Amino acid sequence: MDKQKNQPIEVDIVVVGAGIIGLATAASAAKLGMRVCCIDQQLPPEKEGAIYGQEQLQSAWVSALASPGVTLLDEIGVWDDLKDHACPYHHMRVEIYGAPIHLSHRDAMTPNLGHILNNFRIKQALWQSCRASDGVVFLQDTPQEWRHEEQQLYTTSGQQITAALCVGADGVNSWCRSAAGISHIQHEYIQDNALVGMLQHGKPHHQTARQYFSEHGVLGILPSTDYHRSIYVWSSARGQSQADSLARMLQRVPSEIGSLKLIGEPRSHRIVSQRVTKYHQRQIVLAGDAAVSVHPLAGQGMNIGLRHVIMLMKQLKYAHRNSQLFSNQQILSRYQELCCGFDALSCETYSHMRRWLCHRSGVWSHFVGLGVRCFNQAATVKRVLIRHALHANIH
Ligand SMILES: Cc1cc2nc3c(=O)[nH]c(=O)nc-3n(C[C@H](O)[C@H](O)[C@H](O)COP(=O)(O)OP(=O)(O)OC[C@H]3O[C@@H](n4cnc5c(N)ncnc54)[C@H](O)[C@@H]3O)c2cc1C
Numbered sequence: 001m002d003k004q005k006n007q008p009i010e011v012d013i014v015v016v017g018a019g020i021i022g023l024a025t026a027a028s029a030a031k032l033g034m035r036v037c038c039i040d041q042q043l044p045p046e047k048e049g050a051i052y053g054q055e056q057l058q059s060a061w062v063s064a065l066a067s068p069g070v071t072l073l074d075e076i077g078v079w080d081d082l083k084d085h086a087c088p089y090h091h092m093r094v095e096i097y098g099a100p101i102h103l104s105h106r107d108a109m110t111p112n113l114g115h116i117l118n119n120f121r122i123k124q125a126l127w128q129s130c131r132a133s134d135g136v137v138f139l140q141d142t143p144q145e146w147r148h149e150e151q152q153l154y155t156t157s158g159q160q161i162t163a164a165l166c167v168g169a170d171g172v173n174s175w176c177r178s179a180a181g182i183s184h185i186q187h188e189y190i191q192d193n194a195l196v197g198m199l200q201h202g203k204p205h206h207q208t209a210r211q212y213f214s215e216h217g218v219l220g221i222l223p224s225t226d227y228h229r230s231i232y233v234w235s236s237a238r239g240q241s242q243a244d245s246l247a248r249m250l251q252r253v254p255s256e257i258g259s260l261k262l263i264g265e266p267r268s269h270r271i272v273s274q275r276v277t278k279y280h281q282r283q284i285v286l287a288g289d290a291a292v293s294v295h296p297l298a299g300q301g302m303n304i305g306l307r308h309v310i311m312l313m314k315q316l317k318y319a320h321r322n323s324q325l326f327s328n329q330q331i332l333s334r335y336q337e338l339c340c341g342f343d344a345l346s347c348e349t350y351s352h353m354r355r356w357l358c359h360r361s362g363v364w365s366h367f368v369g370l371g372v373r374c375f376n377q378a379a380t381v382k383r384v385l386i387r388h389a390l391h392a393n394i395h
Helices: 020-031 067-076 079-085 119-132 175-180 242-252 301-321 329-356 362-377 379-389
Strands: 009-016 036-040 062-065 087-089 091-096 099-104 114-118 136-140 143-147 152-155 160-168 184-186 192-201 208-214 217-223 229-237 260-270 274-276 284-286
Touching: 009 020, 009 136, 020 036, 020 067, 020 119, 020 136, 020 301, 036 160, 062 067, 062 119, 062 301, 067 079, 067 119, 067 301, 079 114, 079 119, 087 217, 091 362, 099 362, 099 379, 114 119, 119 136, 143 175, 160 175, 175 284, 192 242, 208 242, 217 242, 229 242, 229 260, 242 260, 274 329, 301 329, 362 379
Parallel strands: 009 036, 009 160, 036 136, 091 208, 160 284
Antiparallel strands: 062 114, 087 114, 091 099, 143 152, 152 160, 184 274, 192 229, 192 260, 208 217, 217 229
């Protein structure tokens, strides 16, 4: 569906933000027969259906996708095209103060622990799904005012959009969150940046994800579809030379995957750890980083956002089937209930892991190392933790 500029638009839901979570919301809602208007300050330029070049599609900007996210992408109809570009991983090795933890898909009783997949590729597939649907209109614009009583959104370019519900998927600095008057809790002690880039290694990665905690930060090494290449994510405190600390950290990495060589220029990302106190207000509902942004050490931010999409669609489907309004307070409160406990636990756990597992004290590290060794032997505890991280308890 193509928009007529400045003609009023009337849809079931308006989605602010065409990042992965906004696009997944728009595509899922369109699959359920809803009319959607998706607005973003910067829509991607489209060339013959493609929006990204090979450089971006093969870049190190990846996510570790857990199985509910894969199921969602499958239901939207894009997983068949994506799966050939995804690297399933079966094992994870974590090292904390030199003490190892080995996690396996067998511990979780799942076929794998997840898939590593390029974010641009996911975005492009979702974009194409939305473009192929008659139910989604895109606008390159920014929201200016949400009049919740009239259920109308006004944009800076003067567009009027009438929608029963506004979904805020506009990222960490969400305009929708402010417009809804929803406050958030931020972990001020998380002051990290992440360097993300590509690594070449002498030996194959054996579809194993690796993570090392040190007093300077956390290094993740994620396998790619090329057995001799992995993606690194180095999170450390802002203000120090991250390239130097990364080089030192790489020297400490055990030689399981042979000699390591950095390839190309890394991307740098500011890390924010925060979560909202409410998920809806004034007919605005929040999803993705707009609601909760977690430290990337567990590779969960997008998975949490995709979980929001699953939970929201469940509620909207229920409303549709029972002839209830999408803005029905009970429906939105149920969405909030389904999200807030899980998100709070995840957000708090990851920020405390960053705080307490990268500590300098010798006595502390000795006791944590001891605890880690005990944990590695505790199969049941490991299973519970992995199943939480894999969102395996979602259904
Ligand atoms: C280093 C790093 C590694 C990560 N690794 C993983 C991982 O392995 N696994 C995982 O699950 N997650 C990971 N994450 C987290 C994941 O990348 C994010 O959670 C996810 O991309 C958030 O998507 P989103 O759509 O909610 O927000 P965004 O991607 O931020 O999208 C928001 C969209 O809203 C638009 N927008 C914003 N404001 C406005 C406005 N006022 N008007 C109009 N449009 C607006 C923006 O242009 C953008 O398109 C990682 C994050 C980092 C930093």
